[in-house]
Amino acid sequence: MAMADLKAIADCMISSGYGRECVKIYKTIRKSIVDESLYHLGVERQISLSHLQKMDWEMVELKIKTWLNAVKVAVKTLFYGERILCDHVFSASDSIRESCFSEISKEGALILFGFPETVAKCKKTPEKMFRTLDLYEAISDLLPEIQSIFSYESTSTVRSQAINSLIKLGDAVRTMLTDFETAIQKDPSKATVPGGGVHPLTRYVMNYISLLADYSDALADIVADWPLNLQTPLPESYFGSPSELDDSPVSVRFAWLVLVLLCKLDGKAELYKDVALSYLFLANNLQYVVAKVRSSNLKLFLGDDWVNKHELKVKQYASNYERMGWSKVISSLPEDPTAEISPDQARDCYKKFGAAFEEAYKKQSSWVVPDPKLRDEIKVSVARKLGAAYGNFYEKNRGGPGSFVKFAPDDLGNYLSDLFYGNGSTGSVSSHSSGIRGH
Known part of the structure; x- marks a missing residue:
């Protein structure tokens, strides 16, 4: 009803010879409404590059977040609605409705779509990548609507500004990707x-x-x-x-x-x-x-x-x-753990194995495997390999060597279970109570 009333008033004034006055009043009132709406959306007057670069990035981020919220409302509601209103009220004259919409919306739109370009020109650092991409996505998503709303020849600069901001943002992202790659390499x-x-x-x-x-x-x-x-x-x-x-x-x-x-x-x-x-x-x-x-x-x-x-x-x-970590321990045992050897040879193997295992265990007590699945897989694999070799040797030579038997086969898994947490507190096998010492 309001749109119909405005159209009736405009038609009446134009037909009565007051077209210039009608258009002037319409432009003045509607532009003030658009400008005030943009202000309430948080869209500031043109921010210079030098001013933006002096701000902390946290402050710039806040401005970007405000802009991201504002641009959607501005395009989908404010400018879209203004275009519909102009087209309806001045439907009798193509030139008048273009002139009105251009003068009412152009300045605010240029400020709105110019902000991302200014951000894109700021110094490039990796932390700015994601907000730059947010700006790119926002304009890219809205570009069809921007081109439709600002389709007049007199608002071509608005379309150009949106596209130019998109190009500059893309250039900024490419620069940051290159810098990111270089930073990794260096x-x-x-x-x-x-x-x-x-x-x-x-x-x-x-x-x-x-x-x-x-x-x-x-x-x-x-x-x-x-x-x-x-x-x-x-x-x-x-x-x-x-x-x-x-x-x-x-x-x-x-x-x-x-x-x-x-x-x-x-x-x-x-x-x-x-x-x-x-x-x-x-x-x-x-x-x-x-x-x-x-x-x-x-x-x-x-x-x-x-x-x-x-x-x-x-x-x-x-x-x-x-x-590499357990070869010395395994090589301390005979190649064939089930082969017949003398008690002295068995005692010597037990001594070498115990010393090698203690050395490997102590060294690796501060090593870490953060991923639980990988940690368990490595422990199981090491325990299986050590257990197979040492278990066979132990079963074949469990009598006679006396106090040189430091570990039962089952003990090895207990010691290994403490590894890869990186606390280093279990850096000596003496911290475990071995039920087999002196067996």
């Missing part, structure tokens, strides 16, 4: 993680990438025409079965970032003086990577083959740890 930390645990770089990178995977649609647009410049292509073996490989630009980009991390971790593993610990470090970190991929949208891009292949790699690292 990570300067030389300190080893105590106990071979998960490196802070692994946690940071995988948490970051898994969050990026939540912006897959926006990233797909941004990297679509931005090929990954590699000296050599990613090996097919890195993905798994080529027939199931999703070789979209965004999938390749994710695969590459993870590969850059894994290569960096290989270098950090070399910082450990103990080879067994270096393999445990690789197993722990790759397990963390695989778990992150499996539990996030990254799995949609890297695929099941990638996950399965790298889970096998975790098992290989764990197997290498077992071989």
